[in-house]
Amino acid sequence: MMEERTASFGIGQVIHHRLFNYRGVIFDVDPDFKGTEEWFQKNVEAGSPTKEEPWYHVLIDQDGRVAYVAERNLEAEETVEPVEHPLLENFFTGFVGDHYQARQTLN
Numbered sequence: 001m002m003e004e005r006t007a008s009f010g011i012g013q014v015i016h017h018r019l020f021n022y023r024g025v026i027f028d029v030d031p032d033f034k035g036t037e038e039w040f041q042k043n044v045e046a047g048s049p050t051k052e053e054p055w056y057h058v059l060i061d062q063d064g065r066v067a068y069v070a071e072r073n074l075e076a077e078e079t080v081e082p083v084e085h086p087l088l089e090n091f092f093t094g095f096v097g098d099h100y101q102a103r104q105t106l107n
Contacts, residue, residue: 014083
């Protein structure tokens with residue numbers, strides 16, 4: 001039986017990358033690594049993450065890029081300021097308090 005993984009961060013939460021020192025907002029969460037083996041081998045030098053921890057899809061603040069980040073490389077962002085990213089409106093309706101409100105999805 002596999003151990004149930006619980007993500008420490010949520011969709012809409014503003015985070016800080018511990019190693020690369022950028023802010024961003026989480027727009028999706030995978031309970032474990034969902035990328036390719038090739039991507040994993042090419043990109044995991046930073047922080048030595050495992051495939052068995054939660055991985056987050058992050059819009060990088062003031063950058064325009066998207067990152068796929070292991071939980072161990074993230075921490076909650078201290079500053080309560082909005083993120084600037086061209087794709088924000090695709091995922092969120094607005095910034096409320098200290099987090100983004102996710103758009104309702106059609107299932």
